[in-house]
Each structure stands twice: as structure tokens, then as C-alpha cells.
Amino acid sequence: MGPLAGSSIAQAVRLAEQGALTGEGGQEFFAWARSVLEHEGFANAVGLVDRVAASLAAPAADIARQVQEAAEAVRAQGALDVSDEQMTMYVDVVRRVLEAVANAKTRAGIERYWPVKRIAVKMKDATGLDAVTAFRKIIVGQSQAKELDIVAPNDTWRGMKVAVQVDRDVVSAAYKLWARKIEVMLKSQDPWKIKAGLSRQEYVVGIDGQRVRIDPNMVSFIESVPESVIQEPFEGGIVYLDGEMTPEILGEGYAKELVNIIKDIRKDLNLDGGTGIETRIRASENSVTLLKGWRDYILRETNSTEVKFVREAVTDGYIVEASLGAENFLVSVKAVEAVRPAR
Secondary structure (H helix, E strand, C coil): CHHHCCCHHHHHHHHHHCCCCECHHHCEHHHHHHHHHHHHCHHHHHHHHHHHHHHHHHHHHHHHHHHHHHHHHHHHCCCCCCCHHHHHHHHHHHHHHHHHHHHHHHHHCCCCCCCECEEEEEECCHHHHHHHHHCHHHHHHHHCECCEEEECCCCCCCCCEEEEEECHHHHHHHCCCCHHHHHHHHHCCCHHHHHHHHHCCCEEEEECCEEEEECHHHEEEEEECCCCEEEEEECCEEEEEECCCCHHHHHHHHHHHHHHHHHHHHHHCCCCCCCCEEEEEECCHHHHHHHHHHHHHHHHHHCEEEEEEECCCCCCCEEEEEEECCEEEEEEEEECCCCCCCC
């Protein structure tokens, strides 16, 4: 995208696909933008950029509001005894953390409301660490993370890939005859175990029946981010988001997507929340397996009297087809007629 790469306009496709970016009167954004450029000229193109920027700002404002409300609720319960100044500082830290999580999800192609396997938050200072620790539950709830690792400023996240590098010259100077054996031994052991031992100045290996002490200057460690992890720096720290799509994550994510689809169908049919519906979902065998544990959730969230996973063709009801990742779904919804009491 050249000079626009990294700018707000570069996010337009994603926002439009999510329905968060539209033209005037709800028009499809790109059709509307093309019309503006064709009929009003490039002088008005800045308005397009402003519109995209406003759409990007909306989630951030929503995050800030949710964090503030959650923080006030925690304080009202007496669960956190801090000054007004500290509270303001803590809320700002948590807001920045959650914005970083949202950005990491976007980079990973994960919707904001989808669950994720794990996130880790490493703060640069003690104040940030205190804030993240105090509002741990809020971060987990807002990020939809199954696990949250809080990493101290001087620590390394245990989710990082760590490789040990042996300084042959230093080892040879201390243990000339055993240098090669020591190198092979160290490279075969858990780098985290070596790292922990060296931090206590007491790591040893056994060579030819002898205990050989390993000094910190004999090794170094190379850290790298695993393939499934997105690293998102922000002011005051770093968020690591593990985007691995486990069967459990996929099942929950698909269920939430289907609930949103069914709720949209209810709106299209002008059904109020109290009207029951019959819902049928046609999907691949793999998707049905993932979703079976979420049937009750879909039932409850959509006020369905029945949710069926079917393999046969569906031709009646209000039908919507959707592609979610690599899977295709067909959803059919029919309103349930209220049974009139016998007179």
C-alpha cells in the first residue's frame, strides 16, 4: 500500500468487512468512496480518511468506557483501596493494555469478541505491574483470554522460545578437555532450567562423573516469539497474544459468530426478544463436533426453543449462509407460533 501502509486508511477493508465502516446513509463504503472521488474530486478525499479514523477510534473509546465502569464497580465493592490519582493511573494502564490486545487480535485476524488461548502482559515498571495485577479479572474478561500471564519488568515471558548459545572460547579456557562435551550437554538441556540455575549462580552439569560448574559468562540466551504469537508493544509494556486456534477456541468462536448471525436474523424478521424461534444449522461434520458443547449457549443467547445441527438440505425458514474462516455455515430460523390456551 506504499505510503499509506500503517495509516488509518490501510484498515478500511477490515473495518468495512466487519460492518464498522460505511458510507453516507449506510452505503457500502467503497462504492460510496468511489462516488465521492468521481463526483466531488480528490479535494474531498480527506473526508474519507477522517471517516476511517473515526471508525478506528470507536473501539478505543468503547474500551476506555468499559474499563472505567469496571474499575468504578470494583472500587465500590471495596475490593481496591487506592487514591483517586492511583485509580486514574491504573485505569489508563489497563486501557492501554486492552487497546494493545485489540490491535494484536486485528493483526492476527481475530475478531474482538473471539476468545484467545493466552495473553501475556509485560510491564516496564512497578506501577504498571500493580495496575495489571489489580485489574487482572477485567483484563481477562475484556480480552476473552483463557489464560493471562503477568510478567514482571525484569522477567522473560515463559511462552517465549529460548535457545542457549555456548561461548566455546570461555568454556575451553576453563575446561579445555571437556569443552565439546559441555557444549553438547548444555544444548540438550532445557534453556529455562539453565537460565534459572545461572540466576542463582549454581548451575552444574555432570561430565565423566564430575560435577562441572557453569558460569553465567559461558552461555547466552536468544529469545524469539513463537509463530502463533503476536507481539504488540504499547506505551508502558508489551502484550503477547497466542493466536493458536485450538478446538475449544474454534468451538466457542463459531458459537459466538452464529449467535450474532441469529440475532441479526431476528432483527430482520422483526421478532422481539420474547418470541421463540426454531434454529437449524447446517455445517461440516468437523464444525458440528466443535459446536455440540455450545448448543445450550446458542439456545439461551438467541431464545431458540430448539437448535438442531443438520446434514440435509435446508430450504425453509429465513436462511443465511456464512463463511467463518475455512468453514461454511447455513443457518435457518423460523418463528415459533405462540400456542393459544384452550377456552
